[in-house]
Amino acid sequence: MQYVKLGSTGLDVSRICLGCMTYGLPDRGTHAWTLDEEASRPLIRRALEAGVTFFDTANVYSDGTSEEIVGRALADFARRDEIVLATKVHGRMRPGPNGGGLSRKAIMAEIDHSLARLGTDHVDLYQIHRFDPHTPVEETMEALHDLVKAGKVRYLGASSMYAWQFSKMQYTAERHGWTMFVSMQNHYNLLYREEEREMLPLCADQGVGVLPWSPLARGRLTRDWDTVTERSAGDDFGSRLYREGDRAVVEAVTRVADDRGVPRAQVALAWLLGRNTVTAPIVGAARPEHIEDAAAATELTLSEKEMEELERPYTAREIVGH
Numbered sequence: 001m002q003y004v005k006l007g008s009t010g011l012d013v014s015r016i017c018l019g020c021m022t023y024g025l026p027d028r029g030t031h032a033w034t035l036d037e038e039a040s041r042p043l044i045r046r047a048l049e050a051g052v053t054f055f056d057t058a059n060v061y062s063d064g065t066s067e068e069i070v071g072r073a074l075a076d077f078a079r080r081d082e083i084v085l086a087t088k089v090h091g092r093m094r095p096g097p098n099g100g101g102l103s104r105k106a107i108m109a110e111i112d113h114s115l116a117r118l119g120t121d122h123v124d125l126y127q128i129h130r131f132d133p134h135t136p137v138e139e140t141m142e143a144l145h146d147l148v149k150a151g152k153v154r155y156l157g158a159s160s161m162y163a164w165q166f167s168k169m170q171y172t173a174e175r176h177g178w179t180m181f182v183s184m185q186n187h188y189n190l191l192y193r194e195e196e197r198e199m200l201p202l203c204a205d206q207g208v209g210v211l212p213w214s215p216l217a218r219g220r221l222t223r224d225w226d227t228v229t230e231r232s233a234g235d236d237f238g239s240r241l242y243r244e245g246d247r248a249v250v251e252a253v254t255r256v257a258d259d260r261g262v263p264r265a266q267v268a269l270a271w272l273l274g275r276n277t278v279t280a281p282i283v284g285a286a287r288p289e290h291i292e293d294a295a296a297a298t299e300l301t302l303s304e305k306e307m308e309e310l311e312r313p314y315t316a317r318e319i320v321g322h
Contacts, residue, residue, distance in 0.1 A: 001014050001015065001016065001050060001051025001052065001053075001295060001298065002014070002015040002298050003015065003053070004279060004280070005209075006084075006125075006155070006182060006183055006209040006279055006280075007182045007183055007203075007207050007208045007209030007279065008182070008207030008208075009155060009182050009209075011084065011124070011154075011155060011182075012053075012084075013053065013054040013084050013209075013279065013280055014051060014052045014053045014054045014280065015273060015279075015280050015298045016050075016052055016054070016280060016281065016283055016294045016295065016297075016298065017052070017054040017055070017056050017086075017211060017280040017281065017282045017283065018044070018047045018052050018054065018055050018056065018282075018283065018284075018285060018291075019056050019213065019282040019283055019284040019285075020044075020055055020056060020057040020061065020066050020069075020070045020284075021034070021057070021058070021061045021062075021066060021284060022034055022035055022040070022043075022284045022285065022286050023035055023037075023040035023043070023044070023057075023061075023062075023066050023069045023070060024040075024061050024062020024063075024065040024066035024069060025037075025062055025063075025065040026062075028062045028063035028064075028065050029060070029061065029062040029063040029065075031061070031062055034061075034062050034066075035286060036069075037069045037072070037073075040069050040070075040073065041069075041073045041076075041077075042288075043285050043286070043287075043288065043291065044070065044073040044074065044077065045073070045077050046285075046288050046291050047285065047291050048077050048078055048083075050291050050292070050294075050295045051295070052291070052295075053082060053083050053084055054083075054084045054086070054280055055070060055074065055083060055084070055085055055086065056086040056087075056125075056185075056211070056282050057070050057086070057087050057088075057118075058087055058088035058089075058091065058127075058129060059087060059088060059089060059091065059093055059110055059113065059114050059117075060088075060091030060092070060093065060129070063093075064093070064113070064117050067087060067114055067117035067118050068117045068118075070085075070118065071117060071118035071119040071120065072119065075119055080120060083124075084124045084125065085118065085120065085123050085124050085125070086123065086124060086125035086126070086127060086157065087114050087118065087123050087125075087126065087127070088126075088127040088128065088129040088159065089102070089106070089107055089110045089111065089114070089126065089127070089128060089129060090102055090128050090129035090130050090132060090159075091129050091130075093110065093113070101132045101134060101135055102128055102132035102135045102139075102140040102143075103132075103135050103139060103140075103143075104139050104140075104142070104143040107140070107143040107144065107147070108143060108146075108147075111123075111126065111147055111152050111153065115152065121151075121152070122151060122152050122153060122154060123152070123153055123154070124154045124155060125153075125154070125155045125156070125157050125182075125183065126144070126147060126152075126153040126155070126156055126157070127156070127157035127158060127159055127183070127185055128140070128144070128157075128158050128159060129159050130159060130160060130161065130322065131158075131161035131162075131165045131166075131169075131322070137168055137169050137172045138172055138176070140169070141169060141172050141173045141176070141178050141179075142176070142178055144156050144178075144179065145173065145178035145179045148179045149179075155182045155183070156179055156180070156181050156182065157181055157182060157183035157184070157185060157209075157211070158181045158183070158184055158185070159184070159185040159186065159213070160185070160186050160187055160213075160321050160322045161322055162198075162199075162319075162322070163198035163199045163202050166181070166184065166199065166202065167202065169181065170206065181208065182208060182209060183208060183209040183210070183211055183279070184199065184203050184208050184209070184210055184211070185211040185212075185213055185282065186199055186210065186211075186212060186213065186321075187212070187213060187214060187241070187320070187321030188200075188210070188212035188213075188215070188272070188278075189212060189214060189215050189216065189217045189221065189268065189272065190217070190221055190249050190253065190268055190271055190272075190310055190311075190314070191217040191220060191221065191241075191242050191246045191249055191250075191314075192214075192217070192241065192242070192317070192320070192321065193311075193314055194316070194317065194319055200275075200277045203277060204276075204277050209279035209280075210277050210278050210279050211279055211280055211281070211282055212272060212278060212281045212282065213282050214241070214282075214321075215268070215269060215272050215281035215282065215283060216265055216268055216269070216283070217241070217242060217246075217268075218241070218242075220242060220246070220250060221249075221250060221253050221264060221265070221268040222263070222264045222265040222268065223264070224250075224254075225246075225247045225250050225251075240320060241320050241321060243317065245315060245317075248313035249310070249313045249314060251313075252309050252310050252312070252313055253267050253268055253310060255309065256302070256306050256309060256310060260300075260306075262296070262300065263289075263293050265290070265293040265294070265297070266293050266296050266297045266300050267297075267300070267302070267306075267310070269281060269283070269293070269294060269297035269300075270297045270300040270301070270302050271302060271307065271310050273297060273298060274301070274302055274307065281294075
């Protein structure tokens with residue numbers, strides 16, 4: 001496993017981040033395909049054995065049970081000061097007023113709930129899951145800064161939004177002397193490259209680490225285009241992310257992988273890891289081989305010709321994933 005700095009910080013993270021949305025009670029929340037605790041723990045242990053030190057979850061994943069499962073597993077299998085633990089705030093956790101969003105009240109309540117579920121006194125990276133147009137940016141950034149000053153959070157990160165929104169939040173924090181975001185977790189893969197227009201150049205210019213979510217396009221880059229899985233059959237959000245025209249990109253991945261004699265997942269991840277703006281793709285793992293492929297991708301270097309073949313079929317599309 002390789003390790004790199006997160007953006008312009010001094011924080012070292014593994015080149016692969018284990019995305020923990022896969023782990024959570026299937027009867028909680030909206031993800032019926034998730035793995036329960038018994039099935040999740042061996043995968044988290046295997047990721048640690050492969051050298052993964054970076055783990056990403058969120059308060060909304062499986063109604064908080066992802067945080068609980070991940071927190072217990074990491075407490076049993078790893079030393080707290082040797083891992084980088086990330087979670088998120090924004091999504092609705094309960095009905096009624098203040099049950100979600102990025103108000104000061106919501107942020108202050110949700111960090112305490114997340115810490116309790118994770119079984120720790122701090123998170124290393126606390127990320128806003130989306131932009132909140134209903135809360136003043138100043139209120140959100142000051143509340144997040146106060147969490148850092150209180151020792152509950154080490155670094156701050158953001159997730160999918162427009163570049164102008166991210167710039168506004170960063171400028172507001174800098175103007176007031178508050179803690180700025182050090183990372184952007186955005187939707188970026190071979191099937192969705194619109195982030196290359198504005199967000200990625202902004203992050204490169206400002207020294208912000210990039211942590212792509214859905215780096216394998218919810219598995220579409222790893223299998224034949226018409227294959228239906230248990231997850232894809234019930235993934236309403238994911239069904240809106242990709243389109244029939246993406247088939248040509250998947251076919252290009254298949255050709256390169258076949259020529260190399262490696263799984264398609266390794267090729268798709270190697271392409272992402274080869275982008276100088278990307279710090280660590282967030283990879284979900286429901287089987288041990290998913291972890292093996294992710295680790296192997298860090299050692300796979302694609303040629304310029306292979307990169308060109310993978311990129312050539314892409315065509316511009318509407319913004320999705322915010």
